[in-house]
Amino acid sequence: MSFVGKKFPNIEVNAMSDLGDTFKINVLNEAVDNKKKVLLFWYPKDFTFVCPTELHAFQEALAEFEKRNVKVIGASCDTAEVHFAWLNTPKNNGGIEGVTYPILADSNRNLARTLGILDSNEVYDEVADAYLLEGDDVTFRATYLIDETGKVFHESINDMPLGRNVKEYLRLVDAYTHVQQHGEVCPANWEEGKDAMNADRKGVASYLASH
Structure with a gap:
């Protein structure tokens, strides 16, 4: 399901700041209440390989986005505590120390599931007599641009190995x-x-x- 031309989902999600503060973010409200555009980018996992290169790349361009009245928000399904640990890991050790924009911690996957960007598929397993998930249940590299009214004007989804x-x-x-x-x-x-x-x-x- 594409959200282009539609309102971004009205869902509140935990987030972590670079200072170690856990708080709530509603992406739709960030756009509408602050009359800003929002760039929301999802990545699969903290402490991985392509992911830190992207987070640092968005940080390096942060001033350019802010000049255009755009709020940048990162997101994954890791917990806020894992985000904080990664934020405190030096860049030369694969960490994201120095990243200052907020990062969503969608650990219950409410927003990611609504957006349909999870790498997972529920299948019935006869041996277990239960429905099991195939895949890691983490997000693809999805990106959303949202305007000041909360409408999505761009979305794109990359497979795991492909950086933006x-x-x-x-x-x-x-x-x-x-x-x-x-x-x-x-x-x-x-x-x-x-x-x-x-x-x-x-x-x-x-x-x-x-x-």
């Missing part, structure tokens, strides 16, 4: 903001400062003729 390109999310935010401000649409490979176009036949023809 953080710059692409900055480009998507720029493109969506351009649409909001100017009413134009953004063609393929659009970047800030390039020509957009009107959403009609004349606009498309004019753009294609000049490019």
